[in-house]
Amino acid sequence: MSVITLTINGELVSARSGQSLLEAIRDQGISLPTLCYLDGLSTRGGCRLCLVEISGQARLQPACTTTAGEGMVVVTHNDKINRYRKMILELTFAERNHTCAVCVSNEHCELQTLAAELGMDHVRYDYLNPQLGIDISHEKYGVDHNRCILCLRCVRVCDEVEGAHTWDVRHRGIASRVITDLNRPWGESESCTECGKCVEVCPTGALFDKGMSVGEMKKKTNFLRRILDGREKNQWNR
Amino acid sequence: MNTVDLQHVAEEEQQRQQQLNLRLFLCYSTPCLSAGAERVKNALDGLCDELDEEQRPTLEIVATGCMGPCSRGPLLRLARCDEPEEIYEKVTPEMACNIVRAALAAQSAAAEPLPSDFPFFACQTLIALENNGRIDPEQIIHSIARGAYSSLGHVLHEMTPEQVCNEITRSGLRGRGGGGYPTGVKWELVRKAQAERKYVVANGDEGDPGAYMDRTIMESDPHRVLEGMAIAGYACGAEQGYIYVRGEYPLAAARLAKAIKDAERRGLLGSRVLDSSFNFRIDLRVGAGAFVCGEETALMTSIMGRRGQPVPRPPYPAQRGLWGFPTLINNVETFASVAPIMREGAEWFAGFGTEKSKGTKVFALCGEVVNSGLIEVQMGTSLRDIVFAIGGGLPDGGTFKAAQTGGPSGGCIPADHLDTPVDYESLQALGSIMGSGGLIVMNETSCMPDVAKFFMEFCMDESCGKCVPCRVGTIEMLELLTRITDGSAMDEDLQTLEDLCHLVQETSLCGLGMTAPNPVLNTLHYFRDEYLAHIRDNRCPAGVCRLDQVPLLKLPEHAEQLTIFKEEH
Known part of the structure; x- marks a missing residue:
């Protein structure tokens, strides 16, 4: 495997060729916030938190969708980027009803953790307070749209790993919602295999196991790597 | 069909047209139709039936595409042999019959035609729109008589793909969808890309409010767009083209579908185009009503049948586009400029416009102007000329406040900058953009925050x-x-x-x-x-915003009053 060298925050580092810039940066122990990115799923570039500055490019680029290139000069943190990340996070919070105190994922939530990490202590924008429903028609799981940040990890894991494509998105823009099976209640879904991968990859409390109370919903996303690695090594074939 | 046949067909049709005593061109595009062009057509058809056997064959009624001054529709153009053309505005069925009767009797009609030096027409330079208003878009023979597909024939038999790309580069043509990326460079990128398959896409998803340049081109001269795409396909090495039409343009889609079929039937598209070894198929794709699908990556995902959402660039479509293959994507208007460039040469085209923006640009002039409609002007024409000479100024003695260009992606150009030449760089320097070509004129009753x-x-x-x-x-x-x-x-x-x-x-x-x-x-x-x-000051200088109707709960002092009010009851 060939190796490339690039400069990250003024330091010359090496990376594998073909690696994404995000992986290269994280391999150096630099923490870069992400919400839509998840190791094992296709990249999306939608949360805009991993934006970095690359010399020679006029615009900030998302590290997750950019391939690390030989001789790239990358800046991951500076005043402008930090400010923008905070503002984007504020927008994410303002969009729906993220009330941590009553959330099943309180203290185990990626959104909450990121807000704490980036020092986002208030939201300067109007809370939109949309009136959104909860679907608990499924026997094992529930979806609370109030806590959804539209990272679409559920959509991608269901399509790419489980192969069921139960999840999708309806409408556009601010009216977008994740849906199951052409917007039928989850419990009536015929394509859902009840594997629960979507619940495990959801960064917030939007997807949860039924019966969980405040702060009880802990999620493990490392199972994804195990499944995918196992597939590659044909461990699951008898 | 080969190039000789094509020329033969064109000459035959030209001869037929010259032998006609009187040709009536009735603008049959959407704005004129809504102003009553259909009733005029019916009346003229009725009149035709009344004529005697001798006169009828010498007269032809052509329902054409857009002629330009849409606010003056329905428009009727009279072409008599040996006499200058006359254009009549706001034609009613009775008026049309009178005009035609007078023309047949070689008398002067009661209605006054528009003056021959009418600035709306005199100040324009028609390249992309040259056939608009002169052909029936549903009859391929009319287009062929005006030279359609002859550039394609020339390119296929006389030029290498490299030469075609060079010619476009030298012409200085830039993307007419708003970005202004040099078209030749883009073609060259796709040409040089190594791939098993390549695609050409025409972007006809025009969504800016008030803009209808692309619609008019597709509706009025569909073969022009198809020819441009075929030339691009030859230049880039693509055998498949897609033309993506906005869902709100059913007429444009129908005309394009017919045009594709007609062209394929005559061997002008499809396999072995014009008896060369070049194959080029064009398929029509109709959008589902999303503005974002005008963005090239979203447009391509939509063509592939997926949810129309953009994907990050790079990779650019020229590297990885439709189904991962190199894809050339240009606006409809850009393709419409290709055939004239190949016909007249790059130098001719580069002779129009300014140093960095060559050629002409089509604008949809609307808002507070006397003559609203579709215009094509040289790049670098000043905004003043567009608004006051072509547009005829503001109606009812209004004062010019600003011109909005570029739709929701652009900005407003204030009166101080009226003398700015309209080209990509100048507009960008003013914080607006060329955009696809919507130009909305506003008077002092427009409130900018409201806009x-x-x-x-x-x-x-x-x-x-x-x-x-x-x-x-x-x-x-x-x-x-x-x-x-x-x-x-x-x-x-x-x-x-x-x-x-x-x-x-x-x-x-x-x-x-x-x-x-x-x-x-x-x-x-x-x-x-x-x-x-x-x-x-809680004041709207233009008098548009109703600032006295502040919702109670939005102001702290009102909120206080509200509490007191509650306590009293």
């Missing part, structure tokens, strides 16, 4: 929802603008708005989000005092 709010609402509605800054940023910007226009904003809100504008501009995924704040930033730059009047 900005209108465009923001549009962007909010059309945001696809993929990235956070655009999805949430647009609605938050709209919220702030609503507060400004209803009088409940405070000074800090203006700062928040500006910061948010910069954020959305710099961090959004695609062009829609990147340019959505332009109308706000641009009006803030030129008309900041208007915003301040709204915020500080």
